[in-house]
Amino acid sequence: MHSAAALTVRARVGRAPRVVAAMVGLAMLAAAGSVVAAAPARAEARTLSVTPSAELGNEVVRVAWTGFTPTLTDGTYGVIVLQCRANPTRLGDCFTANTYPDPAEGNRLGGVTAADGTGSVLFEVRPAANLPELACAQSTPCSILVYENDGVPVGPDDLPPSAVVAPVEFARSRADCPDVTDFDVRADGAASAAPAFYRWAAQRCLGNDALVLDYTETSSTSGRENFLNGLVDLGITSLPATDDELESHSEHPEFAYAPVDMTAITVVINMKDPATGRRLENVVLSPRLVARLVTNSDLSTFLVDRELRELNPGVRFPTATLSPPLLRAERSAATQMVTSWMVTSKDARDFLAGADKHRVPRNPAWRDQRYPTDAFANNSPEDDQFQPRTGQRTVGLRMFYGVRPAGTVPERTEIIGFIGIVDLPTAQRFGLPAAKIVNAAGAAVAPTDDSVRAGFELMRRTRAGTLVPAYDAADPDGTPDGDTAERAYPLVKVDYAMVPTQLDDDDKADQIRGLLEYIATEGQDDLPAGYFALPDALREQTLAVADRIQGPAAPTTTTTTVAPPTDTPPIDFGSSGDPGPFFSGDSTGGGTATPPASTDGDDGGAETPIATREIAALATTGAPLTLPALLALGGIALLGWAASGAVPAVRRVVVRVRRGTTEP
């Protein structure tokens, strides 16, 4: 068209203008050509990066994109992030279910592109164990797909034109192991040991001395219970079995405690600075503040608490309020340890006694609560927003997505703040910043390598020979020096395996021995984030226990007493000063308070499949009369129809009868 215009021009004018016209025409052609060439160049500029993108488990990664159309204020060109099979050719290859906490528990996420075409979100990737639909594993790589929502609907068989895909690789997991119907070694217990055991199970499931290891992630309490009942080969717990537990299972196997991993319990936060939109890190919390959280005491004013402000000068907290805390509902060692640490502080004890130094009233529903306790519960059923949840991962997910304990939608964390209690591996894989907590020496410490080692040095030995944190280690005249006490993280958690030392099966004895030797050596070099390699003394203890495991060659009788594996004198760590009238001063169980008597003790496997508390909350549901009411309404309508049809006929009869009576 341009050349045609140039030709017509040339036909009319002289030679010099002809050249000019030709040059203009060429220039126009070149310009048109460059415009055409620019369009695909823009589409090619879309990029996507995922960090980290290898050795993934169920964890949070950062997904960042560039070259996208900036999102408009009405939400057009908003970005959608999905987890997909490798090389997806259609949206049906992706997991598009509604996002957690919807019952479909999807991990789809929305994001926003800034004016410069870039944007990023934290995205939860899931391996096969948490997303069987996609079955991502080391042998089955998957991908992350990002596209912008331009308002044109996309069917499950199409791929949006703006889609960009980045491959992701997963760490070896159980899904990479041969499918089996029975396990060589079954372990059950502490949720904090689960990521390590999953890793070890994946590493050991192939090869010449393959070992099929199963781990059921529950809690230390459940691990002890199921081990003493003989349901599993190893029970994983960080607190030793109480005398009551041992007595109520008189036929339990002879066992010893072998340390398997070291980690920490953290108070995690998910809040954003309302001014900058950045996540808050390094928030400092005291035992008193934690006591305020777990007793649901006037949480609407928590973020303006005087002590919180003093501990965190200059920090801008979310603008509105704090969500009720995210806590685990099941009986667990973590809860026992957190509340033990909490009540070593005089301020916290004063608060719980109702004599707070800042005059914040303690929720009266928690007046008779005794500490330490191994379960968080809602003592005031009229407030259904305070709701401890079952399962470590549930708590972690709600913290990550910013969903209230009783909520169904994610909140904006610059408006609503979230505080929860999870173990360090969970905090790390969900990218949750751990708060600095104030230890007995008055210092605020974060769970770092150094502070956890210092905390480990102060740990005390129970009568059963296991280590528990020295929650109250403050004074320099104790055995360790005051400097260590100041650096020490107070909630160090060493998980122990309850190992049967007398087995009636030589193969099983060899397998458990081999597993313990692996855990004490190579296993400590290959740990997921959030663990600290076991110190040498603990590794030796595990190897010593492995040596004690015997097959059926040497018959013995079942006993109920357990000899401490080491000769360290027991330290009665429970009597820490005067605990006040409402704290159970019970330290006979080697550190754990006497748990409430189990309700179902009828036979064999005393196992509660769902938390009783949760069932009780769910049991009164539904509208049982919906169907009968609907059927009744239908019947009434039918009767009404029939009756109204009869009205004119009845009226005619009535009229005729009246006439009949008046006329004669």
Add this chain to the structure above:
Amino acid sequence: MTVIDLTETTATPEPVAIVATAEPVPTATPAPVASKAVVRRVVRQALLIFATFVAGFALYLFVLSALPHARAQTGLERRFRSELANAVAPVNAPVALGAPVAVVEIPAIGLHEVVVEGSDARRLASGPGHVRGTALPGQAGTSIVLGRRTTFGAPFADLDRLEVGDELTVTAGQGETPYRVRSVERAAASDASVLVASNALLLVTSDPAVVADGRLVVTATPVGAPQAPGSRVAVELGLDELGLASDRSVVGELVLWMQVLVALALGTVVAFRRWRRGPAWVVAVPVLLAVLWVVYERAALLLPATL
């Protein structure tokens, strides 16, 4: 119920229009008589339509809903049979929702059903559902299976006829496991203690067959040793997974389908006025029935899940 709205909205404009035009137009005097007759006719028709709709729903619930259930069971049985033959039937959690996990057979009441994973209303429409997070049927530990009492094939209709000592068999990935009924209990919805047992298989359905304000729980214990437990993962059960609640997520879908139904009903009326009766019947009825079926299917999911 929206059908009432339909008739009301189509009905009200007529009297309103008459009242509105009453002042300018002098023919106001016959209006009240006419509107009275119209109102009565409309109310009668609305009642009839509502009654028919409810009767159709009852027909669907108690009779026709057995069809989708039977179809789902056939497919599940075929799939599970091949999984068992190839030794790939699930034995460890997590299992994908809706996948077959076991076959339960109770000769005493002639029950033979494939159990699926998941226990919300949608899953229970295809067969008895295994409550996530509990042990798989056949394995050691406590396993809970929910089933429907009156609708969708009513697999657990005769559960109350079981007696202590009756035998049942669970066939799953690890083989057959015989059970014996230990107790048959009725409990109010608020009494959740019946769901807490030890080392047992609990078959749970809703109790008065139509009212569903309680639970019927059959506790069966394994005869001999149960299968080795598979691994479990901690799950957070949804509100709708313990039987007596409904699946709220279908409300949106139901509203949309109701709208389709209303639009179709209006179209049918137009067709009957413009065309001859024969062609109008042929065109309208199959489409109406199909949409009605979909509406009933969604509405049924709003009832208690084990109904």
